[in-house]
Amino acid sequence: xxxxxxxxxxxxxxxxxxxxxxxxxxxxxxxxxxxxxxxxxxxxxxxxxxxxxxxxxxxxxxxxxxxxxxxxxxxxxxxxxxxxxxxxxxxxxxxxxxxxxxxxxxxxxxxxxxxxxxxxxxxxxxxxxxxxxxxxxxxxxxxxxxxxxxxxxxxxxxxxxxxxxxxxxxxxxxxxxxxxxxxxxxxxxxxxxxxxxxxxxxxxxxxxxxxxxxxxxxxxxxxxxxxxxxxxxxxxxxxxxxxxxxxxxxxxxxxxxxxxxxxxxxxxxxxxxxxxxxxxxxxxxxxxxxxxxxxxxxxxxxxxxxxxxxxxxxxxxxxxxxxxxxxxxxxxxxxxxxxxxxxxxxxxxxxxxxxxxxxxxxxxxxxxxxxxxxxxxxxxxxxxxxxxxxxxxxxxxxxxxxxxxxxxxxxxxxxxxxxxxxxxxxxxxxxxxxxxxxxxxxxxxxxxxxxxxxxxxxxxxxxxxx
Amino acid sequence: xxxxxxxxxxxxxxxxxxxxxxxxxxxxxxxxxxxxxxxxxxxxxxxxxxxxxxxxxxxxxxxxxxxxxxxxx
Numbered sequence: 269x270x271x272x273x274x275x276x277x278x279x280x281x282x283x284x285x286x287x288x289x290x291x292x293x294x295x296x297x298x299x300x301x302x303x304x305x306x307x308x309x310x311x312x313x314x315x316x317x318x319x320x321x322x323x324x325x326x327x328x329x330x331x332x333x334x335x336x337x338x339x340x341x342x343x344x345x346x347x348x349x350x351x352x353x354x355x356x357x358x359x360x361x362x363x364x365x366x367x368x369x370x371x372x373x374x375x376x377x378x379x380x381x382x383x384x385x386x387x388x389x390x391x392x393x394x395x396x397x398x399x400x401x402x403x404x405x406x407x408x409x410x411x412x413x414x415x416x417x418x419x420x421x422x423x424x425x426x427x428x429x430x431x432x433x434x435x436x437x438x439x440x441x442x443x444x445x446x447x448x449x450x451x452x453x454x455x456x457x458x459x460x461x462x463x464x465x466x467x468x469x470x471x472x473x474x475x476x477x478x479x480x481x482x483x484x485x486x487x488x489x490x491x492x493x494x495x496x497x498x499x500x501x502x503x504x505x506x507x508x509x510x511x512x513x514x515x516x517x518x519x520x521x522x523x524x525x526x527x528x529x530x531x532x533x534x535x536x537x538x539x540x541x542x543x544x545x546x547x548x549x550x551x552x553x554x555x556x557x558x559x560x561x562x563x564x565x566x567x568x569x570x571x572x573x574x575x576x577x578x579x580x581x582x583x584x585x586x587x588x589x590x591x592x593x594x595x596x597x598x599x600x601x602x603x604x605x606x607x608x609x610x611x612x613x614x615x616x617x618x619x620x621x622x623x624x625x626x627x628x629x630x631x632x633x634x635x636x637x638x639x640x641x642x643x644x645x646x647x648x649x650x651x652x653x654x655x656x657x658x659x660x661x662x663x664x665x666x667x668x669x670x671x672x673x674x675x676x677x678x679x680x681x682x683x684x685x686x687x688x689x690x691x692x693x694x695x696x697x698x699x700x701x702x703x704x705x706x707x708x709x710x711x712x713x714x715x716x717x718x719x720x721x722x723x724x725x726x727x728x729x730x731x732x733x734x
Numbered sequence: 735x736x737x738x739x740x741x742x743x744x745x746x747x748x749x750x751x752x753x754x755x756x757x758x759x760x761x762x763x764x765x766x767x768x769x770x771x772x773x774x775x776x777x778x779x780x781x782x783x784x785x786x787x788x789x790x791x792x793x794x795x796x797x798x799x800x801x802x803x804x805x806x807x
Contacts, residue, residue, distance in 0.1 A: 310800040328772050332765070372768070373761035375753040382752030413787075415780040702780070709787050712795035717786070719803035726805045 277519060278384050284518045285388035291510025292395035296323065298503030299402040303409060305496030306573075306626045308489070310713025311410045318414050322401045325418050326425035330394045332372050334426035338393065340367035341434035348442035348663040351655055365440070392514040393433070396458055399511070401425035403462035404690075406626035408469055410476050410714075411704055416697045423693055424465045432457050432685045436677060439541050443680070444652045445666050447673030452538045453515050453549070453587035455639035456681035463633015464686020467622070472694035473703060475623030477710055486617050489625070491573055501576040505557065508583060512549050512590075515539050526654050542654045544591040555595035556586035559602030567610050577627055578606040581635040585609075588643035588674075592650065601642050605635035633686070637678045644674025 300319050307315040326334075340358040342350060349356050352363040360368050369376050369386075376386045401421035408417065436443040437457045443449035451457050480486055491497045516536050522543060523531030535543040560582015561575060568574035583590075585605020586598040593601070613630035616622050624630065647669045651657045658665025660673060667673060697703040705714065713719070735756045738744045744751070757764075 309804075325772075325775075328768060332768060332772070372765045375758065375761070378753060378755050378761075380752040381750060381754060413783060415776065415783055418776065418779075706787050706791040708791035708794055711797050712790055712793070713800040716790055716793075716795055716800055716803070719800055719805075722805050723803040 281518055282384040282388055285392050288510045288514035289391045289395055292507045294503045295399050295507030298500040301496050301500030303406050305493040305500060306491040307409050308492050310715055312715060313718055314714035315409050318417050319402060319405045322421040325422055326397050326401050327394060329422045329426040330397050334430045335370045335390050336367045337430045338434050339370050341431055342438040342440040344442050348445040350440050397425040400429040400458050400462040403628050403632045404466040407466040407624045407628040408473055409625045411710055413702055413705055416703045420693055424462060428685050428689050429461055432461050432681055437539055443677055445663055446661055447677055448652045448660060448667035448669045449673055449677040450652050450669045451588045452591035453512055455584055455588035455636040456678060459584045459632040459636030460681040461686040463629045463636060464682035465690035467629045468687040468690025469694040470622050470624060471691055472698050479623045480621055494572055498572055498576050509553060512553055538591040540653055549590055551595040552590040552593055552598040556583045556598040556602035559599035560606050563603035563606040567607060577631050581606045581609045581631045584632060585635040585639035588639045589647045592647055605638050608638040609635040637682045640674050640678040644671035
């Protein structure tokens with residue numbers, strides 16, 4: 269920070285990420301509104317508190333160990349050597365991007381005049397963690413205990429999604445090298461994994477009382493406040509835009525980074541440090557949103573809940589390759605994602621009696637999964653990284669993006685790191701008798717006592733004359 | 735406790751020390767405290783939640799009883 273240009277770049281980058289964090293806060297506001305709007309009156313306040321309390325729980329654990337996992341696990345460990353130290357072990361050495369600097373007692377994890385980036389970058393990733401946990405929250409409303417949800421939120425928000433980010437999002441991740449995995453705006457690393465995790469929990473948790481008839485036919489428990497739901501989804505769109513910016517590095521000189529002698533090339537890059545532009549991803553964000561809305565309106569015959577959710581599903585499906593797609597490709601991919609999500613939601617509901625209360629598994633899980641597979645075909649042959657391009661399974665170099673690698677990547681995201689851990693943890697919590705609220709409480713409504721107290725207060729105030 | 739007592743001295747030092755929060759060197763203790771608070775919160779809130787649920791479950795309200803509690807604002 270001793271020359272003006274260097275200082276300007278540093279402070280600009282610090283401010284850039286800070287702004288994205290503020291924008292992404294709207295995702296959580298949106299999720300809270302959406303969930304409360306989708307729940308029934310007698311469960312409103314507990315539904316809100318469940319989603320709200322994931323904020324401190326995921327934040328504290330992200331500080332204590334989540335951030336460390338991201339920097340330690342890119343190698344697997346044991347699957348592909350790091351380009352920083354050549355080792356396949358956990359990255360905890362003295363290298364620049366080592367997890368060593370991100371243990372919670374590191375002096376970089378605080379106000380430090382020598383570091384203007386760690387805190388805002390930590391926060392940007394933390395907001396992704398909240399989103400992962402919040403996706404799960406909507407699916408399980410009206411019957412999960414706050415205790416169980418807190419544990420599951422920490423698991424997805426501070427452990428499993430950060431492992432997948434280290435594997436498939438970090439510039440040194442083994443999935444890029446072995447598989448050619450590419451997921452620029454997190455079709456898989458946030459959405460498919462969170463959708464899969466939610467599905468794993470739902471299998472154990474079971475449906476809300478009354479969701480299915482005795483013959484197994486699903487009943488519709490539609491949103492009780494469609495206005496809250498739709499405004500919530502508008503806010504999620506807004507925050508998602510901030511998320512796109514947060515997944516980029518705003519200014520970077522790729523010449524020296526790639527070892528190109530005498531080449532200076534300043535650009536924005538995606539999370540993998542390959543070039544893209546904010547301008548380009550703005551085209552794609554809006555066109556995939558539009559594709560999702562158009563398809564959602566038609567397939568749901570104008571149902572507002574599904575149309576709005578489809579806008580989100582459209583973006584999610586196109587996100588894996590939205591750093592490179594043409595806007596019309598983004599739009600079409602968004603439309604495909606919506607059809608997959610909508611059809612799969614109702615098929616899974618009927619076939620397996622899964623009660624996904626807000627369609628979270630569909631919008632995030634199935635659309636994200638489909639987006640990864642589509643990306644493998646549309647971006648087939650593009651390098652997954654700017655560093656040493658090589659062949660699949662090579663390990664020492666980076667494989668190109670390809671359909672098989674992306675399919676395996678989708679399986680890892682949705683099933684291996686998502687559904688399986690969700691199912692196992694839910695089984696453990698169920699075994700402890702802590703997963704689901706008592707039947708009598710579900711019938712009465714979780715807010716019964718609060719509402720009763722409010723009524724008594726009202727009566728007492730109404731009958732007073734002074 | 736104060737890590738900085740004079741900004742001019744601090745910033746004109748040969749090597750400016752980055753960490754400026756109070757109690758530099760005590761981070762390990764702070765981390766242990768954070769773990770205790772985190773785990774403690776789960777224990778206390780889980781107990782509260784169980785008690786609340788047990789109490790409500792005992793009353794065996796019907797599915798529409800809550801409607802009599804709706805306030806008019």
